[in-house]
Amino acid sequence: MPRAHDLETLLTRAPEEAAPLLLGSHLVSNVDGFEVRVRINEVEAYKGEDDPASHAFRGETDRNRSMFDNPGTLYVYRSYGIHNCANSAAGPKGVGWGILIRSGEVIDGGGFAARRRGRRTDLTDGPGKLCQALGITLEQNGTDLLDPRSTVRLEPGDPPEFVMATPRVGVSKAQDRMWRFVTAVQLSA
DNA sequence: AGGATGATGGACT
DNA sequence: GTCCATCATCCTA
Numbered sequence: 001m002p003r004a005h006d007l008e009t010l011l012t013r014a015p016e017e018a019a020p021l022l023l024g025s026h027l028v029s030n031v032d033g034f035e036v037r038v039r040i041n042e043v044e045a046y047k048g049e050d051d052p053a054s055h056a057f058r059g060e061t062d063r064n065r066s067m068f069d070n071p072g073t074l075y076v077y078r079s080y081g082i083h084n085c086a087n088s089a090a091g092p093k094g095v096g097w098g099i100l101i102r103s104g105e106v107i108d109g110g111g112f113a114a115r116r117r118g119r120r121t122d123l124t125d126g127p128g129k130l131c132q133a134l135g136i137t138l139e140q141n142g143t144d145l146l147d148p149r150s151t152v153r154l155e156p157g158d159p160p161e162f163v164m165a166t167p168r169v170g171v172s173k174a175q176d177r178m179w180r181f182v183t184a185v186q187l188s189a
Numbered sequence: 190a191g192g193a194t195g196a197t198g199g200a201c202t
Numbered sequence: 203g204t205c206c207a208t209c210a211t212c213c214t215a
Binding site: 190191192193194195196198199200201202 | 203204205206208209210211212213214215
Binding site for chain 1: 204205207208209210
């Protein structure tokens with residue numbers, strides 16, 4: 001299990017190495033005073049200008065700027081005009097690497113999550129759902145996930161016993177990269 | 190249980 | 203105009 005200051009070390013690695021190690025960590029949000037804690041069970045690596053599937057493939061833009069910031073910076077983007085999706089910047093500053101946080105299980109604050117989602121089940125089993133449950137919007141883009149004072153942050157957790165690697169979801173390019181990482185818990189969900 | 194589809198906006202050709 | 207790092211709903215079985 002990574003300790004708090006180890007998360008920064010972990011996230012400075014290449015995203016395809018850091019992503020599976022991030023599984024089991026906690027994503028905690030305190031937006032509007034409601035704390036929701038999620039154990040991360042599914043992530044994907046995106047590797048900047050080396051990766052045709054990455055938003056950063058064509059370099060830095062207004063939209064993807066957070067991914068080029070320090071490792072542990074929150075990159076939020078709007079998906080299909082409707083949903084928000086959350087990433088952590090990875091690698092050294094300036095490379096545009098990131099880890100998409102796709103799903104998890106609610107550990108605490110389930111009532112707040114259910115209220116935000118407008119339902120009692122399927123609260124955080126997808127990247128858009130997870131952001132809605134945690135109240136993560138473009139307003140939180142650029143947040144330092146490694147700062148304990150941040151409204152959205154990463155904290156250490158228990159690592160999973162089993163991790164499976166698969167192609168990434170919803171991408172048509174670079175399907176040969178097995179850069180989606182899932183815990184056994186998420187597989188059975 | 191699984192496939193099709195509409196919503197909805199930004200980035201890109 | 204087309205393509206999305208998606209989701210909820212509405213079918214068919």
